[in-house]
Amino acid sequence: MALRAACELESGQVVNLGFGIPTLVSNYLTDCMDITLHSENGLLGFGPESDDETFEPDLVNASGVPVTLFPGGVAISHIDAFGIVRSGKLDIAILGAMQVSEAGDFSNWLLPSKGIGSPGGAIDISHGTKRLIVLMEHTDKQGSPKILNSCSYPITACEKVSLIITDVAVIEVKDKKLILRETAPGWSPIDIQDITEPPLVIPKDVVEMDFRKKPVVSYGKVFRNVDYALADIFDGAVILMDGFGGLGGMSHFLMVSLRAQGARDLTLVSNTAGIARVSSFGQPPFSGLQAIDHSILIESGQVKKVIASFPVSPSPSRPSAFEKALADGKIDLELVPQGTLAERLRAGAFGVGAFFTPTGIGTIVEYGKESRIIEDKEFILEEALVGDFAFIRAYKSDTKGNLVYKGTSRNFNSIMAQAAKVTIAEVDQIVEAGELDPDEIVTPGVFVDRIVVRDADFSPFVPINELDDD
Missing domain, CATH: 3.40.1080.10 (Glutaconate Coenzyme A-transferase)
Known part of the structure; x- marks a missing residue:
């Protein structure tokens, strides 16, 4: 049998x-x-x-x-x-x-x-x-x-x-x-x-009874050309994209490639909406450089909505590209507490349609949402988040898609990888299956569909104002 x-x-x-x-x-x-x-x-x-x-x-x-x-x-x-x-x-x-x-x-x-x-x-x-x-x-x-x-x-x-x-x-x-x-x-x-x-x-x-096994077909996950990895991203797609604020964990290479690919009317799910450029988070001091971040997709007019927790610049005198687009009525915002954002992604990853949380009671977050008293405490209903695609930034992958992260770059990446229909990982290097210690793997390859190696000469920084001139 x-x-x-x-x-x-x-x-x-x-x-x-x-x-x-x-x-x-x-x-x-x-x-x-x-x-x-x-x-x-x-x-x-x-x-x-x-x-x-x-x-x-x-x-x-x-x-x-x-x-x-x-x-x-x-x-x-x-x-x-x-x-x-x-x-x-x-x-x-x-x-x-x-x-x-x-x-x-x-x-x-x-x-x-x-x-x-x-x-x-x-x-x-x-x-x-x-x-x-x-x-x-x-x-x-x-x-x-x-x-x-x-x-x-x-x-x-x-x-x-x-x-x-x-x-x-x-x-x-x-x-x-x-x-x-x-x-x-x-x-x-x-x-x-x-x-x-x-x-x-x-x-x-x-x-x-037939005991002949199915023919073996190779389903490689490694894409040598980033354009092929992004080719099927469609207008109106929901894209999960990490970015706590600084550079750690952001898939800069995929962001730039998506700008070139041109898909529009995108919904971007991220902790921020592109504030690395206007903040000092993770940037080399006094370098004359600024970071590539989500802003390049907003400035190109490809994003119609952002679901985020911290979408504004920490410096009132330096508004982000998102803030400018929101003020001009060019983009929509769904504001979500950071922990709730993580839990909504986890619910989406694990097939849970919605959950009750006490976070946000009595605030603007509660507006329009179902509430319920559970054990004498008020909770509001939050729905799961599932992306059509997730852009993941990891340090290393094997050919089966198992991922290893560096430091705090794990961030939202590990849960976003699980919460998308198609997950695309940007990594620095790829090794053969079996070369990673199983105990150091954070994201199992079952959650990763495509792997792209960041170009060796690619930098997440550009000279100040260069992006603004695009």
Whole structure:
């Protein structure tokens, strides 16, 4: 069953392996297949079970079995592991099941004691994955069917199963019907129907179980040309872009490249809206230089709205480009407290639609928002933020997209990388998968789609007033 399930996987996919038989799938995969295995206890990119030479007690799969890491593999926190599930990054989940219904409902737990349940992570995973495959014996120990008209055990998820792989058959679940696709050697469709409670749809082309794996296709993340990495940024896109105030963490090279690309009517989500140029944050003193920042996109007329926490210059005598555009009615502003901005991004990253916070009660931040009293304290509702694209600035990446940051440049970058549909990382250098210490990786490659190396001769500084003359 595990081998047959492995044959369903394709290069580039992120795949969760559940407890029990599903964990055996890792034994049939190789690194060159470019499949990222996900375990609910926080492993990403793990491989086959370990042996005496590779045994590491702190690297175990969902069944608690010691495993190996493929090059580029990393261990993440539990909240990040389930953030991947809820954010839509999980392509396939392979779970064990005790029962599956005709409609695609499944049960993978029962009540061992009255009133006590133990669903574990399966409910989260089955709802968050794009495709759910279940593995199980076709009958129980008494020979009774486990594929039923309806489940008698507590349901883990309704109408989520798309494929059932048993010891004797492969059955597709489609439109609340069970379609027999493959049989084990020596088994006929009639034999399978005899041990299946609901009726099976039996096509003429039912075949013997196919154990051929999908062809390996390389999905490289490294873009040698920045123009190609930004080519699909469209008018009206929402772009997440770090910038605490100074230079640390700002993707200057991508900003300049986006100005040249020309997409317009953009919504820019950032802590600031371009104040590095008019402040001394992180700039060499007395150098005659000024920083490249978000201002270049505002001055070019490409930004229609800013969602930010600190969009104004710290110097009243030196207003930022954003302040000038706002005063002229050329741009809109949504003001968000800094901590709330971070939490809205985290909610977007982890599939949480909205959350209640006490921050902003009695201020302009509260205006027009739903409020609720929780345990005698007033809270306001804040909605999640998700970007179409995120521009991330990191120090180093491997070819799988795992990122390492320098100092405070981590900032908003690490959460913005998770909160976008497409994440583009600007880095100083790229190394091969496996060359980064897994314990130093901050952003797992599953959140990074494209990697661009900043040109060696690129500088985040230009002479004072040069940008103003563009």
